[in-house]
Amino acid sequence: GTKEEKEYEIAQRKLQFRKPEKIWNTVLFFENGVTTDPELASLKTFVHYLDSARATIQLCLYRMSHWTLGDVLLKKFNKRRGLLIQIITDYDVFTSIDKGTTRLFRKCFDEGMSLKVRRSKSHMHHKFAIIDGEAVLTGSLNWTEQAFTGNHEDVLVTTNPLHVDKYMQRFRTLWRNSQDP
Amino acid sequence: GTKEEKEYEIAQRKLQFRKPEKIWNTVLFFENGVTTDPELASLKTFVHYLDSARATIQLCLYRMSHWTLGDVLLKKFNKRRGLLIQIITDYDVFTSIDKGTTRLFRKCFDEGMSLKVRRSKSHMHHKFAIIDGEAVLTGSLNWTEQAFTGNHEDVLVTTNPLHVDKYMQRFRTLWRNSQDP
Ligand SMILES: [Zn+2]
């Protein structure tokens, strides 16, 4: 809505810092939860990206049932006045298929985060996050425990405006065309 | 193997062109197969990226059952002497779960493409392509008809060496640790 868009603009303008180029233009690889291989990322690395948000976190997630990540969001949201967190998730997943996702996102919504659900012919299959309107995380990784501990997954991190602007624009369109939970 | 690595090096060295910056640093969004919205990409756009490969296509795909894409690969491979196509796919998907993926990749293998299967605790869930060692396509999109026609999906395209080098390195490691079909 208009109020949220205004909040968002304000949050954006507050940003006075730039994210370090090299750290925010990289790829995280996961493999069956292995973290001893220096080529591979860990849940902790992933959390660090989320945790460094200063103004806005915009999530467009098919699934989200990993409570380590849920707790990071809830803690940040409750500690940091003015942090805007917007979530779009899949209608079918939220309303029926995946109780883990429903429980976690319901909690986020009850705590005051903005949440919308998006209908689709099959899946709203995105798994991307926009951090501070400045960086995007996207890839194969669903935010579930299986994905982090049992799968081979990649998450690309980028601050290239050619990428970020497209995700921002797409998020706005999806948000407008999504419904309340 | 050593022979393939040599072939690959040669193919890389042959490259005399650079990919246009803006076209190869972007994001493709799909939504239920809608293609009239200028914000959205089409299957045709996606095919164009594949089809512009000149030396190498390295695929790491959880699923691949879309014959439009299969036909593009087969046609390019048979027409262009010296084009190297390497494929890594998920062991479980290839050997049992998804007959569509098995049939398509089996055909690619029979026609002479290099193919390996990767075991994982749960899924080898990647869905990325490296084109000419110079660009990467990654995101939420499985290469299936449902993904292109029924889902909301994103595919990020990048030529940033901070991204591409990581995918190249990861592909090599996965390839080494994968088995013959
Ligand atoms: Zn899916």
Ligand SMILES: [Zn+2]
């Ligand atoms: Zn999966």
